[in-house]
Amino acid sequence: PELTPIEWATESLSVAIAVFYAILPGLILFGVTGALGMPAGTRWIFLGISLYLFFPVVQLSVLESDSLTSPLSPPILKSLCADFLLWCTFYLMTFALALLVALTLAPLRAGLSTVVVMLLGAVWALAIFMYYRLLGRLAWVCQVRPLEKEDVEQEKEDR
DSSP: OOOOHHHHHHHTHHHHHHHHHHHHHHHHHHHHHHHTTOOHHHHHHHHHHHHHHHHHHHHHHHHHHTOTTOOOOHHHHHHHHHTHHHHHHHHHHHHHHHHHHHHHHTTOOTTSOHHHHHHHHHHHHHHHHHHHHHHHHHHHHHHHHHHHHHHHHHHHHHO
8 A cells, every 4th residue: 555655754763753762861860960060961871772772672662563753662662681692792782883974974074075974874874774674673583582482381281
C-alpha cells in the first residue's frame, strides 16, 4: 500500500516520542548539574549518553506496546535480562558505528563545498540505516527466542 506524507509523519511520530522519552533522564541530569554549577559545555554529554542508552529500549517498547504513552514495555524489559549478551552486542556495535560516523564527520565545517557536505550526509544516512537495521535485528531475535524456548520445552514434554 502507498503511504501519503501525512501517514509517514504519523508513522514516524513513534521515533520522535521515543527520542523525547529517551532524552528525558539526561535532561533532568543536565538541569541538576547546571544547578550545582557544572559548565554547560560538559553537561551536554548527559543528553548524548541518555539518548544512546535509553533510545533502543524506548523505541522497541513503543513499537511493541503500540502506544505512544508507554515508554517501557514488560517484554522488552524482560529481554534486557534474558538476552543480555545480545543487547551488549547491539550497544557495542552501535557505539563503533557512532565512533566511525563521528570520525568521518569531524572535518565538517562551514567552508566545505556542497559536494563534500553531500558525501558526509550520505555517510550519516548510511549510519542511520545501519543503526535501524541492527535495532530491527535485535527486535527480531528478542521476539524469536521465547518462541524457540517454548518449542524446546514442548519437545521435552512430548518425550
